[in-house]
Amino acid sequence: MRVVRRVNPADFSGQPSVVTLGNFDGVHRGHQAIFQRVVERARRSGGPAVAVTFFPHPAAVLGAPPPLLTNLHQRLGLLAAAGIDVVVLIHFTRQFARIEAAPFVVRFLVDGLRVAQLVVGHRVGFGHRRAGNAALLSTLSRAYGFELEVVDAVDVDGLAVSSSAIRETVRRGDVQAASRMLGRPYGISERVRHGQRRGVGxxxxxxxxxxxxxxxxPDGVYAVRVLAGGREHRGVANLGFNPTFGNEDRALEAHLFDFQGNLYRQRIEIRFVARLRGERKFENADALANQIRQDVATARRVLS
Structure with a gap:
């Protein structure tokens, strides 16, 4: 998959593009339904499957940013796995936010990407004050001669899948429901950083x-599966401030069972399976170690 940060019409001078656009936070099952249609259409037409997305999240520029389900690296990896050929990663600024919806479509999609087919979700919003919607795209598709497909919502557990719905599900701690809406195990993908090395002690x-x-x-101790170095490992993780030692920053720390090796600076994915208990403050390090031994035994049973 190719990632471009500027739309150069010369890069799209071959077969006309099949395009979608959105923030795609979480790359959930609703997004996946859109990508499936984009890729199917692109393979039939011979043109590239193109996803136009934004960084940082528009809300981070214009107001209070929502907590994200995926960082940029994870989002791009999931787009590649969905079969997208080209990602147009637009740097979102206040100046960019002032572009009206119709000029955005003409400048970036029609003139820039040579869009022949556009696939969007039913709640698509774009342009200044998110004035662009499916109705406007329908009008523009007739004016500029591209096909438009609007993909309906995907329902899971009787609820329309959306990034905001998944955020609320995660916030409540229902990681199993979040996984069903995502279409994959809910997890966090980040590089391993230096800690306080208290776990070693x-x-x-x-x-x-x-x-x-x-x-x-919610903060607490979880049974987890960790993807590291191309392999999946069982483990137990603590999310929170580690009140026994009075940490100031919220962190996620995962202990991998029966693992020997150094993961520092490697990118791993910690997948939440089940919450075992809430985070607690212990009298001393020995009491904490005893509880961790119990947590490990419980997590092994949950993950077996």
């Missing part, structure tokens, strides 16, 4: 990752 070394800016489930 307790006999349970951990891989520590940042969770800044991400939507998270």
């Amino acid at each position: 307790l006999g349970f070394p951990t891989a520590n990752v940042s969770v800044r800016g991400l939507q998270l489930p």
